[in-house]
Amino acid sequence: MNFIKILDILSDDKLLKEKSSRRDSFQQFKNVGKNVALASIPFALAATSSKTKAATLAMGFGNKMASNEDVLKFALTLEYLEREFYQLGLDSGVIPSEDETVFSTISRHEDAHVDFLLAALGLQDGDLKPEFDFTGAPGGLNLDPFNDYPTFMALAQGFEDTGVRAYKGQAGALANDDTLLTYALQIHSVEARHAAQVRRMRGEKGWITRSQNTLPSAFAPIYGGETPESNLVQGGVNLSGLFGSVGGDDAVTEAFDEPLTMNEVLAIGGIFIVS
């Protein structure tokens, strides 16, 4: 993608003055307030039966541009994974008391994200929930996160950084619906807050330098992918070497988080999904 070319399009006067029509849909949803019952979230999509879990989960995930419903189901899978991980972690006693506030906070947020996505999809708790195995056995690993705190922390970082990249990767697919796009962005940045916190507790920076990380090597894909975190090209322009006085290429990669595709995320999640 050539940046200058893209920007040429932008310089076309007509496009500059064109107003987005997507805004219209926002009006009817803007009144969604704190007091509205979850079940009445007005943008709830036509709910599909939860009986066909496997089939539905597989549906659409291979496509480049998934439907809004597919994206929400994809997000639900991730949020279910995070919710169960933190619940089991808090129940296990693996978390030292000084870190309990942080992880119970994150856990509450993941609960709410699941609640929200279920309401949006018109589903019940448990619908479409995969069976998770946090030993990583489905991916050939043998981890013990609920007895070994460093492993728990490493997985928490991995899940949060993956979550950030996963939501980012679906922004384009949700762009046809202002409301859903905005809700997804509102979750996306909270995952980033979580990620920074866990990273800093583990002694890493809150932001991602190139594709560097201190996770087990099996989790390299969390920072890799089609557009790896080490990416230096933004909007078609190679920024390498342009910012020597402000941290250089390391800082450039830190300044921009990168997306993962749905398939890339599912491959990572698959390490912990039995079925």
Added chain:
Amino acid sequence: MIMKNKIEKEFPTTQNDRRRFLKLSGAALVGTGLFFMTGCSDDDEVMTLETPPDQFDLGGGNLGILNYAYALEQLEAAFYTKVIQGSYYAGAPSREKTLFKDIYNHEVIHRDFFKTAISAAVDQSMVLPDLEFDFSSVDFSSRDAVLGLSQVLEDTGVRAYNGAGQLIDVSNAAGQTYLLLAGKIVSVEARHASAIRDLINPGSMDFAGDDILIGLGGTAPAFDQAAAPKTVLNEVIATGFLKTEFTAFNLPNF
């Protein structure tokens, strides 16, 4: 909140007036906090809004959103430039120094990236000029002052990008690129916000605290906010930091 939205009071307050206002105009923005909102009366007449000839207007559509983001990044970069020149930074523990130098680096990169990107696209007359700021009200020797204001700026950045996403016209490839770029930047702003909040109150829930998060449709607070450009720009005006006058009559809004 350090940024009190004083200007907000001057806007029409009833729901209908408000909607009409949002429909008819963007915010007029000048460093003094003065608005060119004359003629905003009871009737439904379209207000005549003109940018004074010596002032810059952010523009409409995606250009307006890019200039808007560029303005916010200029503010952040200018602020952190002062931070790393200040005496709090000079005497800070090395972990805090590294953190602020990193954030400074990121914000300068964001600022310069927007300048390059917009400049490559449109005539220089349509690129937001270099803005002047006055941070004389900020005590850069005070850790509390620096951290407190950093927190507000980063949280504001998150709300601003979250709100701008839906305003980007993605009907062409450029718009899709801008939406993704906004996504790439907003999560870094959120990482900054989280780190600064945890510096202020280590080990607490504040990195993603209930003071900043909201619930959606009845859930517990677990979602960042999304703010309209008008709201954000009014908050920026209210700080008094911004010295260069510009208008935002043509920004898409919600």
